Amino acid sequence: MAMIPSSALSRPAATTADLSAMRRSARRARRAVGGEARAAAGKAAAKLLAASGLLIAGAHIACYAPLLEEFPTTALLQLALRRGCVIYLPVIASRRLRLLRFAPVLLPRGGSDHTLLAALTRRNRYGIAEPSAPRHLWRSARTLDLIMLPLVAFDASGHRLGMGGGYYDRALANGGGRRPFKLGIAYECQHLPLIPRRAWDVPLDAVLTEKTLRRPMPARHVD
Secondary structure, eight states, rough: OEEEEOOOOOOOOOOOOHHHHHHHHHHHHHHSSHHHHHHHHHHHHHHHHHHTOOOOOTTTTEEEOTTTSSSHHHHHHHHHHHOOOEEEEEEEETTTTTTTEEOOOOOOOOOOOOGTTEEEEOOOOSOOEOOOGGGGGGGGGGGGSEEEEESSEEEETEEEEESSOHHHHHTTTTTTSSSSSEEEEOGGGBSSSOOOTTOOOOOEEEEOSSSOOEEOOOOOOOO
């Protein structure tokens, strides 16, 4: 597992313009990844995850159903299922409060990894597929063992830039302890030199790309 070197740089205050520019740049790079390259990246990342020791039988693992430009997760989900993990995907519990919960993917009897994504039977307001598991089975982030998070960009200190909705920031805030393990999923081209840190940001524990699995080390200077 590759180690990301710590940064001695001061982390500047984030501005809306800075973050918007970073998002545009990273999304352009992400969209430029072609279809065959996407599929190959997903398989390569799954091989790295398989060798990481992060997937343990019986573990409660959350991932995401990707939008077209996001890093593909089918191979990651299939791997987690084969390893005996319990699979969850995010659901929007409250749009007004920007509240995210995680619902189990309930496979049909005799279901396999080939029917995994077929279990996603509804779409939220962003067009993202969600499981149809009843609300009483939903979990908060801190009750899970590992969450694989989508991201727009990441830096060497494990800071993640998302789409700006704040759903994951709220889900991971005030979790306490080490749970869940927060694994960012991205292409190498989404790596930026430095992302301004905001007070509510929750750093990632690792970042998985098609090239490597990085464990970030925090910058020495914090706002």
